[in-house]
Amino acid sequence: ALPGARIESAAGLALAIAEAPVAVQQLGRPRGRLAVIGLGPGAAELMVPAVKAELARAQDILGYETYVRMAGPFRDDQVQHCTDNREEMQRARHAFELAAQGRSVVVVSSGDPGVFAMAAAVLEALHASSDPAWQRVDLEILPGVSASLATAAQAGAPLGHDFCVMSLSDNLKPWSIIEKRLDLAAQADLVLAFYNPISKSRPHQLGVALDIVRRHRDGQTPVVLGRDIGRPGQTLKVVSLAELQPQMVDMRTMVLVGSSTTCRFDRADGREWVYTPRWY
Structure with missing residues (x-):
């Protein structure tokens, strides 16, 4: 029975009438x-x-x-x-x-x-x-x-064809797995998007990763470096794979490594567009 309710019955049917409307949101x-x-x-x-x-x-x-x-x-x-x-x-x-x-x-x-x-x-x-x-x-x-999509949009369309997204951090998976996946993805000619590319605790790993990629990519392959994209102080830079050095990158940098078909060309404002055609 409801507290304070008045009970009325007729023909075997009992009704409970509350003194005030029931606050349904407070029940259960x-x-x-x-x-x-x-x-x-x-x-x-x-x-x-x-x-x-x-x-x-x-x-x-x-x-x-x-x-x-x-x-x-x-x-x-x-x-x-x-x-x-x-x-x-x-x-x-x-x-x-x-x-x-x-x-x-x-x-x-x-x-x-x-x-x-x-x-x-x-x-x-x-x-x-x-x-x-x-x-x-x-x-x-x-x-x-995601950071890879935001960086790609700033640069143009480097992810315009098939691509692979990888984290280079070995906090949660063995570095040997990262090396194997890097080698296979680079061999498959996928555009590569690197999250967590480098940190103070693992400063050497990006260099090793780049050495693996360079086995399968031309030195003129475009690489997009987007730092803090979408945040104050964002920067965007396009370099070649041959030019790229680990010291150009920190933990807040998204690295997009092009495929064999990825192109770069000058924009009217002095910067560059980067895109990967949707065909081979």
């Missing part, structure tokens, strides 16, 4: 929602509308602190949960714990969440869980503009 627990979103490369105009709408409805925002700050500003009632960039699985589990309580939760990635980002960690956490409350969470993955 709402179904929790978890959205894994991609912010794009950083510029607000490159964030897709669905992601902006998800951020506006969120109660909790989780992610690497740098990316959470990029997603703001936030309202006073929105809770930010910032963690280190290496705490992906802990972040994913925390997100499900919050969403299972009926909250609207967002996990933030830069670029696209499915490209070397949080979508895989969230799904791995759900796959490993036996908690039925996690299974009931309304889970959605919302795409974003």
Whole structure:
């Protein structure tokens, strides 16, 4: 029976009449929602509308602190949960714990969440869980503009034909696997997009990677270097494979190595266009 309700019955039928309208939103627990979103490369105009709408409805925002700050500003009632960039699985589990309580939760990635980002960690956490409350969470993955696509658009169309996207970081996979995949992708004449190309902890690996690629590519192959594309201070440079040196690149640089058909030509503003034709 409803508290304070008046009971009336007629012909064996009992009705409970509340003293005031029932606040339906306060009954039970709402179904929790978890959205894994991609912010794009950083510029607000490159964030897709669905992601902006998800951020506006969120109660909790989780992610690497740098990316959470990029997603703001936030309202006073929105809770930010910032963690280190290496705490992906802990972040994913925390997100499900919050969403299972009926909250609207967002996990933030830069670029696209499915490209070397949080979508895989969230799904791995759900796959490993036996908690039925996690299974009931309304889970959605919302795409974003990845760094490779943003850099390619600035340069022209270097990804205009078949291409391969690789991370050169060996934090989560053996370097021997990276070398094997590099050799096969370069041999297959795919345009190559390198994420995480170099860092202070592995300064030599980009040089080794370039040596592998040079076994299969002409020295005049165009290479696009896009640093912080979509963010303040972005830079874009086109060099040849023969000219490229590891010191030209840092962790915030996207490296696009052309195929045998990739072309470069001068623009009217003194820069260059780079494109890969859609034919052989």
